[in-house]
Amino acid sequence: MxxxxxxxxxxxxVSSIAMTAMSTIVASVALLFSYRQNAGWKPLALIVGQSMSxxxxxxxxxxxEVHIEFWNRRRYPVVVRGISVNVDGFKLKSNEPSAGAExxxxxxxxxxxxxxxxxxxxxxxxxxxxxxxxxxxxAMRPLFSIELSYFDPHAGRERRLKIQHKxxxxxxxxxxxxxxxxxxxQRYFELxxxxxxxx
Numbered sequence: 001m002x003x004x005x006x007x008x009x010x011x012x013x014v015s016s017i018a019m020t021a022m023s024t025i026v027a028s029v030a031l032l033f034s035y036r037q038n039a040g041w042k043p044l045a046l047i048v049g050q051s052m053s054x055x056x057x058x059x060x061x062x063x064x065e066v067h068i069e070f071w072n073r074r075r076y077p078v079v080v081r082g083i084s085v086n087v088d089g090f091k092l093k094s095n096e097p098s099a100g101a102e103x104x105x106x107x108x109x110x111x112x113x114x115x116x117x118x119x120x121x122x123x124x125x126x127x128x129x130x131x132x133x134x135x136x137x138x139a140m141r142p143l144f145s146i147e148l149s150y151f152d153p154h155a156g157r158e159r160r161l162k163i164q165h166k167x168x169x170x171x172x173x174x175x176x177x178x179x180x181x182x183x184x185x186q187r188y189f190e191l192x193x194x195x196x197x198x199x
Contacts, residue, residue, distance in 0.1 A: 040075040040120065045148045045161040048125070052169055064130040064142055064167055070150070072118040079151040080124055081158060083112045089141035093131035103128060118150075136188030139181040141174050142167035 049067035066085075072078050086109045094105045103112040110130060118124045130142075144165040152159050168174065173181045 039154060041073040043073055043078060043118075043150060043159075043161065044071040045069070045146070045163055046071075047163065047165045049127075050165075050167055052167070062132050062134065064132070065127055066130070066144060066146075066165060066167070067125065067127050068146065068148070070118060070124045070126075070148060070161075072120060072122055072124075074152070074154070075120050076154055077117050077119050078153070080114045080116045080118060081149045081151055082114050083126065083128065083146065083148045085110045085112075085128060085130075085147075086145040087130060088143040088145070090132050090135065093133055095131075134188075134192060136173075136184045137169075137171040138173045138176060138184035139188070140172050141181070142172065 046069055047066060048069045051065040052063070053065070054062035068083065070080055088108075092105045092108050092110060095102075103110050105111075110128060112126065112128060114126065116124055130144075132140075144167065146163045146165060148161045148163075149158055150161070151157075166174070173184065176184070
């Protein structure tokens with residue numbers, strides 16, 4: 001039996017399939033590059049700075065600050081709508097929504113309303129303050145789960161960017177286990193609690 005004809009037909013079939021697959025890949029890559037050329041890339045949000053401040057005594061004002069930068073990598077303007085940040089590792093100082101543009105706290109989530117158009121290739125920087133009550137820094141491990149929402153007119157809907165941020169300072173309790181942080185918390189409250197008049 002002559003298998004040469006069968007082998008040739010098989011080779012031609014494999015070659016045809018390979019050529020079809022290669023053409024599909026080339027067309028897909030060309031389509032992707034064409035889309036990127038017209039629409040650009042997905043916007044980007046990143047942490048570019050942080051700070052920690054506080055006033056002791058009877059005033060008791062303490063605050064973390066996180067600096068968030070939004071980059072519009074699209075080839076058309078987008079509008080930043082707002083930022084919500086769920087906080088873990090410490091208790092936020094509560095406040096109520098106001099008529100202004102100040103952020104407010106709901107539960108242990110900070111919400112900042114924004115209405116800012118960002119042009120193609122431009123960036124928008126926002127600094128968010130996270131006030132907290134008197135507490136031992138050794139007991140705190142601040143973790144921020146950030147969600148930034150923006151309106152994409154090309155897609156016709158709102159989109160979201162999510163990032164996580166750990167707030168690091170030598171004074172904070174990242175190197176301590178739960179028992180050590182609880183001990184630091186209790187010791188702090190004992191030292192800073194108001195003394196009774198009988199003492």
